[in-house]
Each structure stands twice: as C-alpha cells, then as structure tokens.
Amino acid sequence: MNGAQALIRTLVDGGVDVCFGNPGTSEMHFVAALDTVPEMRGVLCLFEGVATGAADGYGRMTGRPAGVLLHLGPGLANGLANLHNARRAATPMVPVVGDHAGYHKQYDSPLDSDIDALAGTVSRWMRRSETSADVARDAAEAIAAARTAPGGIATLILPADVSWSEGAAPAAPQPAGGPRPVPEDAVAGVAALLTSGEPCAVLVGGAATREAGLRAAGRVARAAGARLFCETFPARLERGAGLPPVERLPRAGQQVAARLAGVRHLVCVGARPPVEFFAYPDRPSSLVPEGCAVHVLAEGADDVVGALDRLADLVAPGVEPDLQPLQRPELPTGPLTPDAVGAALGALLPEGAVVVDEGVTSTRQMPVPTAGAPRHDWLTLTGGAIGQGLPVATGAAVAAPGRRVVCLEGDGSAMYTISALWTQAREQLDVTTVVFSNRSYRILEGELRNVGAEASGPRSRDLLELSRPDLDFVSLAAGMGVPGSRATTAEEFVEQFRRAVTEPGPHVIDAVLTVP
Structure with missing residues (x-):
C-alpha cells in the first residue's frame, strides 16, 4: 500500500469521507488512490477558494471535518481567503496540500514555495509527512486536532514521493480533545x-x-x-x-x-x-x-x-425561555428592494432550510422578516473575506442532502467564486442562489463616508461600480449548467423563488434591485 492509499483509508476510518479538491501533478497518486477507497467521495471544484469554502460549509453543518486537496503553495494561496473565514468560524477541516518530492526541492522549480509558512497563517495544527510510514499516523493526528474543541484547520503537507512510496499502512483513529470545563x-x-x-x-x-x-x-x-x-x-x-x-x-x-x-x-x-x-x-x-x-x-x-x-x-430555576412563534410576513408586491426580498424569504422559506448569507449590504435587514419562518439555519461571513457564499452553500448542500440551501449573494462577491455553480450542477445540489444585483460594490460607498474620503469623479467611481458591461448572472449560470431567471419586481421574485425552492437541483435568481 502506498502513502496516498493509507492516507485516504485513515481519513475515511476517522470520519473524513468527503474531499473537496482541485488537484495537480503532485497529487495524482492521491487521485488514483480514490479508486481503492470507494467510501471517500471526491468533489471537484474549479478553483481552490471554492474547495476550501465548501469544506467550511460542510464542517459547519456536520461538525465533522472534510478533506481539501490542494496543489502546492499556489493552490493553497488561492484557497487562503476561505480558510481565513473557516478559521474564524472554528470549522473542523483537514487540508491535504501536495508538495514536490523531497529530493526535487533543492532545484527550486517554478511552483516551489514555502507551504509551511502559508499554511501556518490559518492552521491550528500542521505537519509535513516525511515518509510513507508516517503519513497515516499524521493523518489520524490531523483529524483529532481538527475535531478538538472548538474545531479548527489541521493541515497535512504531502510530498509527492511520500504519496507514491510503498510500505504504508492505515492508522487507527485517535480521540479528539473535548471542551474545557468552566470553573x-x-x-x-x-x-x-x-x-x-x-x-x-x-x-x-x-x-x-x-x-x-x-x-x-x-x-x-x-x-x-x-x-x-x-x-x-x-x-x-x-x-x-x-x-x-x-x-x-x-x-x-x-x-x-x-x-x-x-x-x-x-x-x-x-x-x-x-x-x-x-x-x-x-x-x-x-x-x-x-x-x-x-x-x-x-x-x-x-x-x-x-x-x-x-x-x-x-x-433561572424552573424558568423556560421565550420562544419565537410562527409568523410569516405578507407576500410583497411592487418594486424589488432588499426589504421586498426579505419579506418573500420570510413568507416562503421552507422548513429546515440552510441560509448562507453573503448579501453584505442587501441582507442587513433580513433577520427581521425571517425570524418567524419555520426553523432553519443561518450561516454568515465569519471572517469578512468575500467570495464565501457560493462555496459555503455548496459544502452545506453536500453535508445536508434533503434540505434546501438558500444562498444570499451580492453581485460583486459572487464573481469571486462563481465557478461554484459548476460544482453545484455537477453534483446536482439543492441550492437556490439569490444574487442581489445593485451593480456596485455598495458597501464601499458607505465605507467612503466612514473614513472621510470622497469618490465623486469618474476615476474613483470606476472602482466601485459594476457596469460597462452589466453582469448577466442568468447567462453565467446557464454556461455552468444551472438554470437561471431574472426578477425585476417583487411579484416576479416571489414566483421565481417559490418555484426554485421546490424543484430539485441548483437555481440562480438574478434579483435586479430597485436602487434609490
């Protein structure tokens, strides 16, 4: 058994049976080993930031780590923003980062980099496996570290020669540390x-x-x-x-x-x-x-x-908490504003839904009209690094089949990780994405005022407005195999959202907002 085969068997035996990945040459033996351990579900993502964000969403919903397969230092770097968000969320996760074979490192080939330094910025635990005999034990320790309360990122660096060398054997799971008692x-x-x-x-x-x-x-x-x-x-x-x-x-x-x-x-x-x-x-x-x-x-x-x-x-001995009653707002009519979208969500959100919120400025008031909807989960942008919403929704849908995932996404932040739609289509995930199209980085307009700066001329405005050309999310979604529609009024949005959350598979609604 080679190192990659022992690694994957150890991951599965330790409860890590999903791996989101974007592999390269150094990880090909890991990819080949997937056929020898069919219990591991590999999910291909077209960008590393989608893979790390999807593992974040998976871990938040299950409490168990997913694997993430990344290609060398540049692949890890591409995934760092969502690893930052996952670190802030204390999400359990086991990234496996491939590296050059040990004897090749001395030649400083073009893709060589300091993986250890990059991984150290987001990892609570990190190790580089030195031999194929070490890799399974290292993987078992990584899983335990990722699951130790409150949860975190445990990164395993896997040199290519460790992956392909024979003489490895799976390792037994190790216990994770529980939470500390409060005095x-x-x-x-x-x-x-x-x-x-x-x-x-x-x-x-x-x-x-x-x-x-x-x-x-x-x-x-x-x-x-x-x-x-x-x-x-x-x-x-x-x-x-x-x-x-x-x-x-x-x-x-x-x-x-x-x-x-x-x-x-x-x-x-x-x-x-x-x-x-x-x-x-x-x-x-x-x-x-x-x-x-x-x-x-x-x-x-x-x-x-x-x-x-x-x-x-x-x-509070004998005291019971106040509970939120079931209370849905009326369906909205008229212009399509963020408040109208919030009312529609409150009125139509299905029971057991998972809401992933990266709407930024457009979703600030959403908690109010949705408070009395049937029970649901709300996942937020924990670390502030945008490009999280679509990937986290992808991972949450893998983690919770049978539950409708609703992704509330800003148009600017959607473009960071838009390729997550392709993974949703390929895996046929039940994700309804609502893109708030206000044609700008609206949050930055407020930040200009907060810091005392002004942007009134064409050069500065060009860095804030999403126009020339306007983004067409219906076409973008269709190009990745996801059906889409465009809503310009509250009535259109209600009809499209009602249909999208009842049909299987992914959908995109391009909600073109009426902006004052």
Whole structure:
C-alpha cells in the first residue's frame, strides 16, 4: 500500500469521507488512490477558494471535518481567503496540500514555495509527512486536532514521493480533545452580577448559537431581565419558529453602540467583545460602551453550552425561555428592494432550510422578516473575506442532502467564486442562489463616508461600480449548467423563488434591485 492509499483509508476510518479538491501533478497518486477507497467521495471544484469554502460549509453543518486537496503553495494561496473565514468560524477541516518530492526541492522549480509558512497563517495544527510510514499516523493526528474543541484547520503537507512510496499502512483513529470545563466560581460570579439589579446583556457565539445554548441563554435572559444578543457573524445560528429569539449585533459601530447603550455588564459566552470592523477617524475601535464591564463566562474552547446550562440552573430555576412563534410576513408586491426580498424569504422559506448569507449590504435587514419562518439555519461571513457564499452553500448542500440551501449573494462577491455553480450542477445540489444585483460594490460607498474620503469623479467611481458591461448572472449560470431567471419586481421574485425552492437541483435568481 502506498502513502496516498493509507492516507485516504485513515481519513475515511476517522470520519473524513468527503474531499473537496482541485488537484495537480503532485497529487495524482492521491487521485488514483480514490479508486481503492470507494467510501471517500471526491468533489471537484474549479478553483481552490471554492474547495476550501465548501469544506467550511460542510464542517459547519456536520461538525465533522472534510478533506481539501490542494496543489502546492499556489493552490493553497488561492484557497487562503476561505480558510481565513473557516478559521474564524472554528470549522473542523483537514487540508491535504501536495508538495514536490523531497529530493526535487533543492532545484527550486517554478511552483516551489514555502507551504509551511502559508499554511501556518490559518492552521491550528500542521505537519509535513516525511515518509510513507508516517503519513497515516499524521493523518489520524490531523483529524483529532481538527475535531478538538472548538474545531479548527489541521493541515497535512504531502510530498509527492511520500504519496507514491510503498510500505504504508492505515492508522487507527485517535480521540479528539473535548471542551474545557468552566470553573464553578466563574459561573457563580456571573450569576451574582446578573442578579445584581444592574443592566446586563448576554452575548453568545460559537456553540452557544445552537438550540441547546440558545435555550439556556434564553432562560437566563428571561429570569434576569437581561438583553440577549448574538455575535455579528455566527458560524451557524439556529433560528426560527419554536426556538428562542436572539438579536444579532449589527455590523455598523454606531448601531452596536445604540443596542448596548445603558448596559453595565456584558457577559460574553463563546463570543468576543464587539469591535469595529476597521479603524475610522475619530471613532473608538472597541464598541463596548464606556462604563460597561466585560465578563467572559466561556471562550470558544470551553464547555460553552455546559456553562450556560449551569448558569441557567443558578439564575433561572424552573424558568423556560421565550420562544419565537410562527409568523410569516405578507407576500410583497411592487418594486424589488432588499426589504421586498426579505419579506418573500420570510413568507416562503421552507422548513429546515440552510441560509448562507453573503448579501453584505442587501441582507442587513433580513433577520427581521425571517425570524418567524419555520426553523432553519443561518450561516454568515465569519471572517469578512468575500467570495464565501457560493462555496459555503455548496459544502452545506453536500453535508445536508434533503434540505434546501438558500444562498444570499451580492453581485460583486459572487464573481469571486462563481465557478461554484459548476460544482453545484455537477453534483446536482439543492441550492437556490439569490444574487442581489445593485451593480456596485455598495458597501464601499458607505465605507467612503466612514473614513472621510470622497469618490465623486469618474476615476474613483470606476472602482466601485459594476457596469460597462452589466453582469448577466442568468447567462453565467446557464454556461455552468444551472438554470437561471431574472426578477425585476417583487411579484416576479416571489414566483421565481417559490418555484426554485421546490424543484430539485441548483437555481440562480438574478434579483435586479430597485436602487434609490
């Protein structure tokens, strides 16, 4: 058995049975070995950023790592933006990055690079396998590292000669590390301040944005009279009818300040204190109000849900959380605005849907009209590096067959990883993509004002507007085998979205927005 065969068998035995990839010459023995381990599902992506983003979506939905096969340092570099997002989401993932054969490295061939340095920027664990006898053990350790709480990226660098050399054997799975327990005195201290009578808020993130954590946090908030917030960009937020409602903190700093005004104690549970996305002239970087104390009950690697349960038992014995009732808005009519799209989503979102949100400016108000829709998941742009939406939707659909994935995508960010549509068509994934066509990088227009700059002339405007020519997402989708339609009114969008979420396979709706 060669190194590649032992590696793939070890991955499958360790629960890694999907690999998103864009291979090259150095990875050909890994590709050939797929025929010897049929339990491994290989999913071809036409760009490495699609492969890494798809593995992110898969890991968020399953809690298990997917493999990612990347070609040398340049392939890894092409996937780094979505590896950055996955790192911020604490997504379990095992990238396998091919490298030149060890004896070839001395010649500094054109594709040679410092893979270790690149991988180190996003990896919580990293190793270069030196021999075929090492690779299976290294793979087992990578899986365990990726699954150790709260989850993360464990990168295995696979030289070509290690891959093709014989003498390897599979390795048994290794146990992953569980979450750290939160000390009793920490829980008791937070309980004391929540019952002190001073204005408090609870900010949840990480594992606390799933049902168990939200129910415990909802009990605490109701009993203590505290406000309950969710971090701005949760990796996966479970929401909808029958679950405790939680308000996501907005992205804009002034709006965060308004939400937290008057709060004297901010309790962070699996979330970091809020900060500005960027530095702005004459504005503080921290968004914690002056005079508000921050108390960290549990960090990402801690037993976040367990700490919340114990806190609820102290603060709210016998108290049940408030639950979101089923409440759908009326179907919209008239101009196609972001608010109209939000109302249509709230009215038509199918039960069990997975919403992947990279609509940026167009989806800021979406949580309100969709709050009372049937239960669903909401996945967000955790690291801020755009080009995430279409790939994450692809991976989420592979992870959750039978559930409709709805990808809310900006027109500018869609172009970063548009080739994900081809993978969706090839795999026949149930993904409905809504592209918000406002013909501009609209978020940057607001950022100009925030930093005190102006762009009123043709040269500066050309770097913000998506025109000359206009992007045609119906044609782009058709070219990759995905049926598409264009909506210019609310009525057209309702008809197209209703059809798209009930038909199998991928669909694209080019939502041409009415822009004031």
